[in-house]
Amino acid sequence: MKRNPVTQIVGVLLILIFASLLFTFQVRTTEVVVVTTFGKATRPETEPGLKWRWPWPIQQLHRFDKRVHNFESPFEQALTSDGFTLLLSVYAGWSISDPVIYLERFGDSSRKAEESLEGLVRNANTIVGKHPFSSFVSTVPTEIKFTDIEREMLARVQDEVSTNNYGIKVSFLGIKQLGLPESVTKLVFERMQSERQVKVAEIESDGRNKAAQIKSGADLESSKILSQADARALAIKGEAEKAAADSLKVFKQEPELAIFLLKLGALETFLKERSTLILDQSTPPVDLLRNQVLPEAKK
Amino acid sequence: MSELEKNSPVPVAPKPALSESAEDARTQALSDALRSSFAIVKVILIALVLVFLGSGFFVVDPQYKAIVLRFGQPTGGADGELLGPGFHWAFPAPIDEVVMIPVSQVQSVNSTIGWYATTATQEATRTEPPPRDSLNPATEGYLLTADANIIHARGTLRYRIAEPGLRYEFGFVDASNLVQNAFNNALVYAAARYTVDDALTRDVTGFREQVRARFEQLAAAQGLGITVEQIDNMQVLPPRILAPAFDAVLEAGVKSGQALNEARKYEAETTNAAWSGAAVRVNAAENAGVRLTNSIAAEALRFLDNLVDYRGNPELFRRRFQADALGRVLGNAQDKILIPDRIDGRARELRLQLNREPEKPRTVVKDEHGH
Numbered sequence: 001m002k003r004n005p006v007t008q009i010v011g012v013l014l015i016l017i018f019a020s021l022l023f024t025f026q027v028r029t030t031e032v033v034v035v036t037t038f039g040k041a042t043r044p045e046t047e048p049g050l051k052w053r054w055p056w057p058i059q060q061l062h063r064f065d066k067r068v069h070n071f072e073s074p075f076e077q078a079l080t081s082d083g084f085t086l087l088l089s090v091y092a093g094w095s096i097s098d099p100v101i102y103l104e105r106f107g108d109s110s111r112k113a114e115e116s117l118e119g120l121v122r123n124a125n126t127i128v129g130k131h132p133f134s135s136f137v138s139t140v141p142t143e144i145k146f147t148d149i150e151r152e153m154l155a156r157v158q159d160e161v162s163t164n165n166y167g168i169k170v171s172f173l174g175i176k177q178l179g180l181p182e183s184v185t186k187l188v189f190e191r192m193q194s195e196r197q198v199k200v201a202e203i204e205s206d207g208r209n210k211a212a213q214i215k216s217g218a219d220l221e222s223s224k225i226l227s228q229a230d231a232r233a234l235a236i237k238g239e240a241e242k243a244a245a246d247s248l249k250v251f252k253q254e255p256e257l258a259i260f261l262l263k264l265g266a267l268e269t270f271l272k273e274r275s276t277l278i279l280d281q282s283t284p285p286v287d288l289l290r291n292q293v294l295p296e297a298k299k
Numbered sequence: 300m301s302e303l304e305k306n307s308p309v310p311v312a313p314k315p316a317l318s319e320s321a322e323d324a325r326t327q328a329l330s331d332a333l334r335s336s337f338a339i340v341k342v343i344l345i346a347l348v349l350v351f352l353g354s355g356f357f358v359v360d361p362q363y364k365a366i367v368l369r370f371g372q373p374t375g376g377a378d379g380e381l382l383g384p385g386f387h388w389a390f391p392a393p394i395d396e397v398v399m400i401p402v403s404q405v406q407s408v409n410s411t412i413g414w415y416a417t418t419a420t421q422e423a424t425r426t427e428p429p430p431r432d433s434l435n436p437a438t439e440g441y442l443l444t445a446d447a448n449i450i451h452a453r454g455t456l457r458y459r460i461a462e463p464g465l466r467y468e469f470g471f472v473d474a475s476n477l478v479q480n481a482f483n484n485a486l487v488y489a490a491a492r493y494t495v496d497d498a499l500t501r502d503v504t505g506f507r508e509q510v511r512a513r514f515e516q517l518a519a520a521q522g523l524g525i526t527v528e529q530i531d532n533m534q535v536l537p538p539r540i541l542a543p544a545f546d547a548v549l550e551a552g553v554k555s556g557q558a559l560n561e562a563r564k565y566e567a568e569t570t571n572a573a574w575s576g577a578a579v580r581v582n583a584a585e586n587a588g589v590r591l592t593n594s595i596a597a598e599a600l601r602f603l604d605n606l607v608d609y610r611g612n613p614e615l616f617r618r619r620f621q622a623d624a625l626g627r628v629l630g631n632a633q634d635k636i637l638i639p640d641r642i643d644g645r646a647r648e649l650r651l652q653l654n655r656e657p658e659k660p661r662t663v664v665k666d667e668h669g670h
Binding site for chain 1 (some may be wrong): 335341344368370371372373375393396412432433434435436437440441442443444445446447448449466469470471472473476477480481483484487488490491492494495496518520537538540541544545547548551552554555558559561562563565566567569572573574576577578580581583584585587588589590591592595596598599601603604605606609610613616618620621622624625626627628629631632633634635636637638639640647649
């Protein structure tokens with residue numbers, strides 16, 4: 001019987017597709033697959049690509065996400081070494097390191113794995129008790145051991161993960177949030193309130209003091225400037241008088257004449273404006289009028 | 300009789316001629332129908348194959364890069380071969396899988412672990428719940444500062460996936476959550492190093508830079524495979540219940556600044572007045588000095604000019620100059636009073652009433668009753 005080649009090709013293709021569905025599976029680059037044969041884990045496939053398998057029910061596939069998972073712990077209370085109560089929430093990046101063990105411990109549920117991890121992180125919170133409060137928050141940068149504490153907690157969690165053989169690894173751990181018990185926050189608010197009041201008083205008095213210093217400094221500077229100016233003026237006057245004294249030497253030739261001329265000059269200057277002169281008839285040149293009959297006198 | 304009937308050992312009953320011809324026709328029709336069906340099936344198969352192959356075409360948008368996973372494995376080696384924007388083809392699923400990575404797209408995460416609890420409606424209407432005198436850490440976010448005080452802070456981190464982007468896309472279950480947690484950690488870390496006043500007012504920029512530095516350090520250490528663009532929408536506030544107390548500090552600062560400005564104004568005015576006063580005094584002294592020197596010099600010159608005449612007849616010289624001077628003085632005087640000699644030759648008594656300023660009449664203030 002003559003077969004149609006197209007029919008043959010289609011048939012072969014269908015058989016291949018069906019066979020590939022039964023005998024192969026893909027491992028995505030983000031996945032890890034554990035192959036179980038009659039329920040027993042026989043091989044993990046960690047590398048991506050096309051893999052062989054026996055069809056169900058001989059072999060079964062368990063797929064897991066091998067990427068780094070984000071874990072966040074709830075607030076946990078811990079005591080610092082100096083007796084302060086601190087609330088702490090951390091986050092961590094974890095991934096599957098041994099898929100076979102992971103399957104045995106947690107099945108196909110990553111939630112169970114995170115519940116176990118939460119317990120380990122809670123245990124690691126005891127690290128807080130080895131450090132004082134100032135290792136978390138402090139105005140002295142050298143006192144803060146934030147990163148060291150995170151590192152210690154990570155080491156503790158990694159140790160416990162390894163000891164418990166969970167088939168996971170924790171790559172990093174960080175503090176997500178720090179807090180105080182609610183009752184303590186109330187006390188902190190009261191302290192902050194009083195600090196603000198002190199600060200207001202400090203700022204106001206500081207402002208007043210600085211303003212007073214500036215004003216008194218200005219007055220002092222002003223006095224210095226004026227006294228220096230007075231000294232300078234005095235010096236100028238002295239220099240002028242010295243120069244005048246040199247000129248006065250000529251007066252020694254005839255002191256009487258000099259005095260007479262100076263007196264005349266002074267008199268003219270003195271009586272220059274708005275002066276009232278009361279003269280009797282003995283004063284020259286009015287004395288020329290003596291023994292003359294004045295019109296008013298006649299009356 | 301047919302050939303079959305002739306060769307058959309069993310005698311076959313003869314069929315009617317009409318029935319045979321009808322069966323041939325049906326067979327022929329069935330054969331034709333099958334041939335037609337096969338032809339249709341072939342066309343459909345070819346069409347399906349074409350559709351299957353055509354479904355492998357895809358477009359990469361400008362903000363994305365694409366990577367093809369063949370049987371789950373990135374093509375192009377360990378780093379993968381990234382396909383840029385444009386038209387591409389890959390084998391359809393399940394052979395190939397195209398993963399779009401938003402490499403050029405700016406992404407953002409918000410940190411609210413340090414912010415008080417608000418609802419979306421309150422955010423939209425810019426309202427907030429009434430402040431409380433304590434904070435429940437389970438519901439209210441806040442940060443502890445270096446001086447063990449409490450502040451509220453939140454911000455937005457904008458970042459891009461660093462090329463080739465495989466680490467961000469294939470390395471984490473939900474990379475944006477890890478980015479957000481690293482951002483949260485950076486805020487907690489920075490607040491633990493800054494006092495409340497530094498974080499709120501004195502060094503806001505430094506606080507933000509500390510957040511960014513810590514975040515970049517964490518992103519590198521955790522291999523998040525991202526590049527930070529910026530941190531914005533950063534808000535740092537004191538606890539809301541203490542807002543009036545913090546406002547009072549700001550007001551005190553403003554008042555103090557005003558007092559200082561007034562003092563500086565006084566300083567400037569006083570100093571300038573002193574400088575100008577000093578200049579006046581020095582100039583006056585110089586002026587007086589010059590006048591003194593010149594006047595003495597003039598007097599000396601006058602003295603020398605008149606010395607010879609004076610020595611010739613001192614009395615005549617004196618009287619002449621005296622008369623001239625009195626003439627000028629009398630000419631300039633505002634009032635001149637000449638008191639004649641008494642007839643009996645006795646001295647005349649003259650009484651003067653001197654008063655600097657005339658007395659002002661007193662102003663009588665009356666009340667509303669006129670008293």
